[in-house]
Amino acid sequence: MTSTPVSRPDEVRRYNRSSLLRLLHVGGPVTRARLATELGLNRSTIKTLVDGLAEAGVVEERVPRPGRGAGRPSLLVLPQPQAAVVLAVDIQVEHVAIALVGLGGLILGRNSWNLHRRTREPGEVITHVLESTSLLAADLDLTPVACGISVPGVVRRADGRVHEAPNLRWSDVALGSRMSGALDVPVVVGNDAELGALAEYLRGTARGTSDLVFVSADIGVGGGVIAQGAPLRGASGFLGELGHMIVHPGGRPCYCGNIGCWETEIGESALRTALSLPATSPRGAIIVELRELGADPVASVKVLGEFAEWLTLGLVNVVNLFGPEQVVLGDLFAALPPVILEQVSDEVRKRSMVSRAVGGVRIGKSSLGADVKLLGAAEAAFEGVLDSV
Amino acid sequence: MSEPILHITGLNKTFGPVHVLHDIDLDVRAGEVTALVGDNGAGKSTLVKCIAGIHGADSGTVEFQGKPVHIRSPKDAAELGIEVVYQDLALADNLDIVQNMFLGRERGSSWLLDEASMEKAARETLASLSVRTVKSVRTPVSALSGGQRQTVAIAKSVLWDSKVVLLDEPTAALGVAQTRQVLDLVRRLAEQGLGVVLISHNMADVFEVADRIAVLYLGRMVAEVHTKDVTHGQVVELITAGRSGDIGLARPEHAVL
Ligand SMILES: Nc1ncnc2c1ncn2[C@@H]1O[C@H](COP(=O)(O)OP(=O)(O)OP(=O)(O)O)[C@@H](O)[C@H]1O
Ligand SMILES: [Mg+2]
Ligand SMILES: [Zn+2]
Numbered sequence: 001m002t003s004t005p006v007s008r009p010d011e012v013r014r015y016n017r018s019s020l021l022r023l024l025h026v027g028g029p030v031t032r033a034r035l036a037t038e039l040g041l042n043r044s045t046i047k048t049l050v051d052g053l054a055e056a057g058v059v060e061e062r063v064p065r066p067g068r069g070a071g072r073p074s075l076l077v078l079p080q081p082q083a084a085v086v087l088a089v090d091i092q093v094e095h096v097a098i099a100l101v102g103l104g105g106l107i108l109g110r111n112s113w114n115l116h117r118r119t120r121e122p123g124e125v126i127t128h129v130l131e132s133t134s135l136l137a138a139d140l141d142l143t144p145v146a147c148g149i150s151v152p153g154v155v156r157r158a159d160g161r162v163h164e165a166p167n168l169r170w171s172d173v174a175l176g177s178r179m180s181g182a183l184d185v186p187v188v189v190g191n192d193a194e195l196g197a198l199a200e201y202l203r204g205t206a207r208g209t210s211d212l213v214f215v216s217a218d219i220g221v222g223g224g225v226i227a228q229g230a231p232l233r234g235a236s237g238f239l240g241e242l243g244h245m246i247v248h249p250g251g252r253p254c255y256c257g258n259i260g261c262w263e264t265e266i267g268e269s270a271l272r273t274a275l276s277l278p279a280t281s282p283r284g285a286i287i288v289e290l291r292e293l294g295a296d297p298v299a300s301v302k303v304l305g306e307f308a309e310w311l312t313l314g315l316v317n318v319v320n321l322f323g324p325e326q327v328v329l330g331d332l333f334a335a336l337p338p339v340i341l342e343q344v345s346d347e348v349r350k351r352s353m354v355s356r357a358v359g360g361v362r363i364g365k366s367s368l369g370a371d372v373k374l375l376g377a378a379e380a381a382f383e384g385v386l387d388s389v
Numbered sequence: 390m391s392e393p394i395l396h397i398t399g400l401n402k403t404f405g406p407v408h409v410l411h412d413i414d415l416d417v418r419a420g421e422v423t424a425l426v427g428d429n430g431a432g433k434s435t436l437v438k439c440i441a442g443i444h445g446a447d448s449g450t451v452e453f454q455g456k457p458v459h460i461r462s463p464k465d466a467a468e469l470g471i472e473v474v475y476q477d478l479a480l481a482d483n484l485d486i487v488q489n490m491f492l493g494r495e496r497g498s499s500w501l502l503d504e505a506s507m508e509k510a511a512r513e514t515l516a517s518l519s520v521r522t523v524k525s526v527r528t529p530v531s532a533l534s535g536g537q538r539q540t541v542a543i544a545k546s547v548l549w550d551s552k553v554v555l556l557d558e559p560t561a562a563l564g565v566a567q568t569r570q571v572l573d574l575v576r577r578l579a580e581q582g583l584g585v586v587l588i589s590h591n592m593a594d595v596f597e598v599a600d601r602i603a604v605l606y607l608g609r610m611v612a613e614v615h616t617k618d619v620t621h622g623q624v625v626e627l628i629t630a631g632r633s634g635d636i637g638l639a640r641p642e643h644a645v646l
Contacts, residue, residue: 095576107519111569112576113597116617132569139566280615282600284420288582370580371519 013049016041018387020049024059024079025103025386026202031064033074050077058083058103058389079104084389086381087144087183089129090192090374091151093167093219094283096125097371098132100142101378103389105203107371109140122162122173130182146185148381149175150192150373152220156236160189163238166255167219188380191240192216194231195376196366197224200328202379205367209326213318215242216330216372217271221263225322232322243267247314265310271332274307287335294337301339308340312347319352319361330366341365392455394419394584395440395471395553400449402432402439409435411609413449417553417584422575424595424616425588427605428628433588436605437555441473442466454552467493469553472546476558480538482531487511489530490545514548515540518574536567543574546583553584560594572598592621606631611638 019039024030030038036046053059057080064076081102090097097112111132118124137143153165160176180187190198197214206212210229216222223242225232233239243263244256251260264270272281275289293300301308315327327348329341336344345363348355355361366372393416402410410432417423425433438444440451442460451458453469460466466473480489487504490511511526520540530538539559546554556575560568576598579585589595595602596616604612604627611631614624619636626633 097573109566109570110519110573112573114576114599114616116596119596135566135569139564282421282579284579284582285418286420287580288419291582369519370577 014387016045017049017053018389020046021053021058021079021103021386021389024077025105025382028104029076029078031074031076035077050075056083081106081108082142084382084385085142085144086378086385087133087147087185088374088378088381089147089149090371090377091125091149091168092192092373093120093152096129097374098129098136099371099374099378100133100136100140100144101375101381102142103382105375105378107374108142109136111136120168122170122175126175126178126182129179133183144183144185146381146385147179147183147187148195148377148379149179149187149189150195150377151175151189152192152218152222154238154241155189155191156238157188157190157233158236160187162189186381186384188377188383190377190380191222191224192218192373192376193222193240193242194224194233195380196222196330196372197226197328197376198231198379199368199372199376200330200366201226201229203368203375204328204372205364206326206328209324211322211324212326212328213322213324214328214330214366214372215315215318215333216366217267217332219268221267223318225324227322242314242318245314245317247310247317262310262314266307266314268332270310271307274304283332286332290332290335290337294339297337297339300337301343304337304340308344312344312351315344315348315363316352319348320354323354323358324361325358326362326364328364328366330368330372331370334365334369336365393417394454396452396455397440398450400436400439400451401447402435402444403447409608410439410446413605413610414613415603415610416613417586418601419552419584420579420582421600422579422585422587422598423601423603424599425586425603425605426590426592426595426624426628431605431628432608433605434557437473437557437586437588440466440555441471467549470549470551471553471555472549472551474539474542474546474554474556474559476561480530480542483529485529486515486526486533486541489541490514490548510548511544514544518544518547518577520544520574534567535563536570539563539567539571540574543571543578547578547581551583553586554578555586555588557588558590559587560589560591568594592624595624596621604628604637606638609638612636 032046036043054061060078060080061075064073081104084103085100088099088101095112095114099110100108102108151162151165152167154163162170162173162175164171176187176189196216200206200214212226214224221243222240224240244261246258246260247262248260252264253259254261254264349360395417397415400410400413427433439446442462442465487508491507508526560571572594575587599616602614602616612627623633627637631638
């Protein structure tokens, strides 16, 4: 995105071209007429741009299915996924997922694997990602032009250095430079919750909502904030540790050195405890338990009442701090029984004065499922790509 | 809760004079991938076929979701929500993806689906698995790659809301990259809450997707372990010798034969 005034004709053309591509990438197939309206350009300019992109194989044009309206239908412009492909990597504590994602956000191929002990070490993860990527790329005959990586930890945006990812037991890993060195393409490394927020903003239920917070529970709890249409970042890009907001003085100790962090009350292990599941039970078992519980609203409230109260309490703080239009709950939170989600949103709307002021913040679950961070990583990679396709 | 969704005890199977499965106990848990491993001829496929109702077991009990059940035919298994995916890509070549996904699963005549809804259901199921490698659900299965065919076979179990999926060497006929894509799907099935049993000879694959490993040795279940508690070496020993250190069969001098 550029804020400098554009003047020279070729600059104008470049600017228009990347705006058009961004629109297609995020919004999907659209008619020429609609492109003209959305971009505020006349039809002949759109024609020139689209013709150029079609010739370069970046878009395809198709006659839309005959509609009711009279007259010649406007041609439908479709992004061609293979025209620009990025590698998305989602590093989680228990597993790693990779995907080759095409223009328009289509997952063209994917892989994932569980991590245990030694395979969780940075070197092992990097090697596995690289090997797996070249296999997939060769099989699909695609070459990624950029890479986005989601990491559950504190990440320096400028060079992709992972300062600390405690649940992974990583500290000070030069992930960005090691990956870009090996892949020979630009690499963006982001905090998982920040990338989750980006995915929700561009492709999820919060699409187009300029102020939103994404909160998700994995092993850890994280939050990402989109404020006035842009990711909110702190000094050096370090931000997003909402899970370490202290909500319970005298509560449980947290590995970050504090006591009573939000994460200790609403993270995966707190949820397991609330559900009386053994500490070894995998993610899928928690999902099953939540689904079964969800069929019984009374039992849901009985089992998860206290958990819901901690979730509410933290969310009231979050809403009061950031004043979002919408809060999106991801990962394990998206599997919470409907009655709990309802109760939490009602309570937050009641208790948060900011929510009351804006007429009630919307709180709901993510629609992107387990792929939310993977899709966010892809979008982070695409940011630098759309200008140069 | 966290009781197994499928609980098998004391299962025996003979083919004439050949005793292939001895007092097998096996638990399958929802939300987990259990790898079933063992040497050639150890009885893995036979066990899956007994669970799927293709072979009748000589003795043993099967509990599904906590209730005793009698699976006497593949139809019984399908009705409970147990789906099997075989190595030999058991799809009908001459039919398209939609037809294959609905093949043999006509539900009560009261809600026969029309073509358009069937097509929509097939498309939505594949999309829910974020499998977008097939261009159209009207593609005949014969035109798909091996990996895509296995994907369709697995998607079928999701479409029919199966609770347990048994996969007998689903990637044996596939190349490396295709294998990885199928295993990714297998892992994600469990993450969505299905109980998954995966038969595989590839230890690297097993360690990458399985939460537990069950080892068959000469028709006996010698170990059921958490993947994170064992090494490749230990599992290979269990497969080839039936024991590894304290895990598996008792040492011969202590064994009561
Ligand atoms: N229909 C049958 N009739 C007679 N014997 C059989 C039959 N099916 C299997 N067997 C025997 O049962 C034993 C177990 O076979 P099974 O196919 O279950 O092994 P497996 O573990 O799946 O081996 P593989 O890894 O080679 O697939 C073998 O000795 C086999 O010869
Ligand atoms: Mg076999
Ligand atoms: Zn903390």
